[in-house]
Amino acid sequence: MRLTDAHCHLQDARFGAQLPAALARCRELGLTRWMVNATRESDWENVAALAKTHPGLRCSFGLHPWWQAQRSANWLAALEECLTRYPEAGIGETGLDRWMEGFDMEDQTAVLLEHLKLSRQLNRAITLHCLRAWPELAACVKRCPPSKRGFLLHSFSGPQTMLAQWVDLGAYFSFSPAFLHPKKAAIRKLFKHIPAERLLVESDAPDMAPPRELAVALLEQTEERLLNHPGNVVLCLNALAADRGLAPETLALQLEQNYERLFGD
Numbered sequence: 001m002r003l004t005d006a007h008c009h010l011q012d013a014r015f016g017a018q019l020p021a022a023l024a025r026c027r028e029l030g031l032t033r034w035m036v037n038a039t040r041e042s043d044w045e046n047v048a049a050l051a052k053t054h055p056g057l058r059c060s061f062g063l064h065p066w067w068q069a070q071r072s073a074n075w076l077a078a079l080e081e082c083l084t085r086y087p088e089a090g091i092g093e094t095g096l097d098r099w100m101e102g103f104d105m106e107d108q109t110a111v112l113l114e115h116l117k118l119s120r121q122l123n124r125a126i127t128l129h130c131l132r133a134w135p136e137l138a139a140c141v142k143r144c145p146p147s148k149r150g151f152l153l154h155s156f157s158g159p160q161t162m163l164a165q166w167v168d169l170g171a172y173f174s175f176s177p178a179f180l181h182p183k184k185a186a187i188r189k190l191f192k193h194i195p196a197e198r199l200l201v202e203s204d205a206p207d208m209a210p211p212r213e214l215a216v217a218l219l220e221q222t223e224e225r226l227l228n229h230p231g232n233v234v235l236c237l238n239a240l241a242a243d244r245g246l247a248p249e250t251l252a253l254q255l256e257q258n259y260e261r262l263f264g265d
C-alpha cells in the first residue's frame with residue numbers, strides 16, 4: 001500500500017532531530033510522499049531545503065493568514081520567483097480565517113486573491129485554509145478562479161450546505177487526524193458525502209493531533225501537548241475506509257490517484 005500526506009508542516013522546529021527517523025518509520029507504514037506547506041516568507045527556504053534532503057517531500061509555498069501580517073513589501077515577487085525556481089511546488093498554505101484574534105478580512109482577501117491569480121497563471125494546485133469564513137472563501141474562488149487542476153480545502157470543516165458548490169468549483173477535501181476526536185463526529189459524517197474522487201488524507205502535523213489513545217507511536221513525546229506526525233494519516237485512511245465499507249488498500253489507491261490528478265505525480 002502507498003499513501004500520501006497531502007498537507008503537513010515538516011519544517012516545524014518541534015520535530016527537531018526526530019524527523020529523519022519519523023520519516024523512515026512512515027515509509028514502513030506505506031507513507032512515501034508528503035506535501036510540505038510553508039506558512040510564511042521566512043520558512044520558504046527551509047521547506048525547499050528539507051525537500052532537497054528527504055526523498056518524497058514536495059514543497060508548497062504561500063502565506064498563511066496567521067503569519068501574513070509580517071510579510072515583506074516584496075512578498076509577491078518573492079513568491080513568484082520561488083514558484084518559478086521550484087516547478088514541482090504547489091501554492092499555499094493560504095486562505096481566510098475569522099477565528100484568529102484580530103483578523104483583518106480585507107488584508108487576508110487581498111493576499112488570497114494574489115495566491116489564486118498565481119495558481120491560475122502558473123497552473124499550480126493551491127491549498128486553502130479556512131476557519132469561519134466559508135462564504136467569503138467561495139466568493140474569492142469565484143472571483144479569481146485558481147488553476148483548472150483544482151484546489152485543496154485542507155482539514156475541511158465547512159458547512160454541508162456548501163459541499164455541492166465546492167465540488168462544482170473543483171475542490172478536493174482532506175481529512176486530518178484531529179477529526180477522529182469524538183467532538184468532531186459531525187465532520188467525519190460530513191466526509192461520507194464527499195465524492196470518492198475528491199478525497200485526500202493529511203496530517204497537518206505537528207498540529208491537529210488525533211486522540212492520544214489512537215495515535216500511532218512514532219515520536220518521542222516530550223511535551224504535554226501531543227505532537228502530531230504524518231504516520232497518523234494511516235488512522236485517517238482507516239476511518240474513511242471503514243465509513244465507506246471499503247478495504248483501506250482499495251481506498252488508498254483512489255486517494256493516490258486523486259493526489260496525482262490534483263498536484264501531478
Ligand SMILES: [Zn+2]
Nearest residue numbers: 007037093204
Ligand atoms: Zn496547515
